[in-house]
Amino acid sequence: MSFHSMWAELLPIGRAADSGGYRRFAWTGADTDCRAWFRQQAETRGLALETDRNGNQWAWLGDPAAGNAVVTGSHLDSVPDGGAFDGPLGIVSAFAALDELRARDARFTRPLSIVNFGDEEGARFGLACVGSRLTAGQLTAEQAHRLADADGVTLPRAMEAAGYDPDALGPDPGRLDRIGAFVELHVEQGRALDLTGDRVGIASAIRPHGRWRFDFRGEANHAGTTRLADRRDPMLPYAETVLAARREAALADAVATFGRVRVEPGGVNAVPSLVSGWLDARAAGQGSLDAVVAGVEEAARDHARAHGVDLTVVRESFTPVVEFDHALRDELARILGRATELTVPVLGTGAGHDAGILSGRLPTAMLFVRNPTGVSHSPAESAAEDDCVAGVAALADVLEGLACT
């Protein structure tokens, strides 16, 4: 089955008719349909499908117990109204690269697996990379059990509704010990390759980033009869904090975003009692990230105090700086340089990935495919067909160089 037919089959799953964006959230019907698609791709290719204790799917060629496996893959879940490429491009390209290697009659000397990591975006439960963090022991089962979505549905209940056992969650060191290298192909979430004119690039590092929830608690009251001086309106310090985040990010050459806000009770004619805002902050280094978050929090406390509003700040997700394995990165550059006689650019990213989570546990690397506009986490996300085909060829070359004679 070619790249195009796989892509066409996956494309409609979880796509919202109104926005054209994707709503493939963990343990929902769309997630189930994506998993069924993954299972079908594995079975079509005679790969042994395994679902691990954390719900990640693994399609194996060869005996996993032999160890030193080469693994590739990514995720199929999305952010709210995300694009078609973020995640799926890595998995469709992995199956297409295997098809290419079989067409080349490549002889595998190491086990190969294609993986679908669950809940990478954290769109429903707020924490990024749940499937890979659990497997790597960076998230405990107890912490995962405490996660709940905006409707109060806990992760265990959501897993059970999808037919999975939440009591099985936990670290999987044996599985990771049997992996020699993980290479994730991903659409670039930026324009570096567009600016250099390259179809494919290699990742060097992931900048540190995290998510913080700011809860501003004021006093519900009548919008029409309450004097301004008598209000404890949480919306005001929230609004001032959003502007402060922009100022702090600009000062530190970082990025900070309040992309999600929840207002309770949400009446048009009522001063709210609670305004919760989620800050996503990312910076070139830990020091500047800490400075941005501290600056935003200080501003938020000052504004909350000025309005008689209480504030609590909770860090909900955090990923320290990731430096991808130098030897594997250089091996990819050697393989691709040999195949194309070109120097493949090496670039950093501000986007988190499962490859970043596993990087502390085993050699990981990433391939990026050019994104002509750099737009991502949006229905407008795109990649040219030729560049996707070049990505498949590059991944096939890398997998052949790592796992075949």
Ligand code: HGY
């Ligand atoms: O948020 C991120 O950087 C990734 O897309 N999960």
Ligand code: MN
């Ligand atoms: Mn993403």
Ligand code: MN
């Ligand atoms: Mn992604």
